[in-house]
Amino acid sequence: MTERALVLFSGGQDSATCLAWALDRFDEVETIGFDYGQRHRVELEVRHAFLAGLRAGFPAWAARLGPDHMLPLAALPALGATAMTEEIAIATGADGLPNTFVPGRNILFFTFAAALAYRRGIRHLVGGMCETDYSGYPDCRDDTLKALQVTLGLGMATRFVIHTPLMWIDKAETWRLADGLGGAPLRDLVTEHTHSCYQGDRRTRHAWGYGCDACPACHLRRKGWERYACTS
Numbered sequence: 001m002t003e004r005a006l007v008l009f010s011g012g013q014d015s016a017t018c019l020a021w022a023l024d025r026f027d028e029v030e031t032i033g034f035d036y037g038q039r040h041r042v043e044l045e046v047r048h049a050f051l052a053g054l055r056a057g058f059p060a061w062a063a064r065l066g067p068d069h070m071l072p073l074a075a076l077p078a079l080g081a082t083a084m085t086e087e088i089a090i091a092t093g094a095d096g097l098p099n100t101f102v103p104g105r106n107i108l109f110f111t112f113a114a115a116l117a118y119r120r121g122i123r124h125l126v127g128g129m130c131e132t133d134y135s136g137y138p139d140c141r142d143d144t145l146k147a148l149q150v151t152l153g154l155g156m157a158t159r160f161v162i163h164t165p166l167m168w169i170d171k172a173e174t175w176r177l178a179d180g181l182g183g184a185p186l187r188d189l190v191t192e193h194t195h196s197c198y199q200g201d202r203r204t205r206h207a208w209g210y211g212c213d214a215c216p217a218c219h220l221r222r223k224g225w226e227r228y229a230c231t232s
Helices: 013-023 042-057 105-120 142-156 171-193 216-230
Strands: 004-008 028-035 065-072 124-126 161-163
Touching: 004 013, 004 105, 013 028, 013 042, 013 124, 013 171, 028 042, 028 105, 042 065, 042 171, 065 105, 105 124, 105 142, 142 161, 171 216
Parallel strands: 004 028, 004 124, 028 065, 124 161
Antiparallel strands: none
């Protein structure tokens, strides 16, 4: 039986590592991205370079890598301003969550991904969510995604399996996972052609990639790289 997977691929470090993880495990892999008016929309541009790099540098994976899908979700910014969709300062709200949290985003992403997967006969859904080393978003939690897996399966009468390979590892281990999957070529591809910075900074190149080195996403990526580099 051919096992097929659909990877939620944003263009960031985590989803890129999950894409490599899926290509290492499944017979056929497709990718899906979402244009929701994100402030750091440069991540949508680097996706193409990362996919091209995978196809060129990893022939075995290239044979398994299928179509890339891009869906618009323009309604998300209309639901309320966040620092991910508006030019406002990143801060922590009264509820203790950073204002980079976009309510319902990952739930919508998986719902649309499942609808596409249903049409394409795919049952495995892969996402880069994590609750070990993250910004505290409630829709990244393991309990949320386990409940969503059940809901999607019931709602579409299909047994979907949601995979979150990074759920219980930190950013240093995410770098180590990429290294274990594809060695230096994959690690370098992640460094050069993925984007995490909330400010969308592609001008400043660091050892860990491009970014402002001030926003929470850059902080997590840099600290993870430093821990990884110290033990490699």
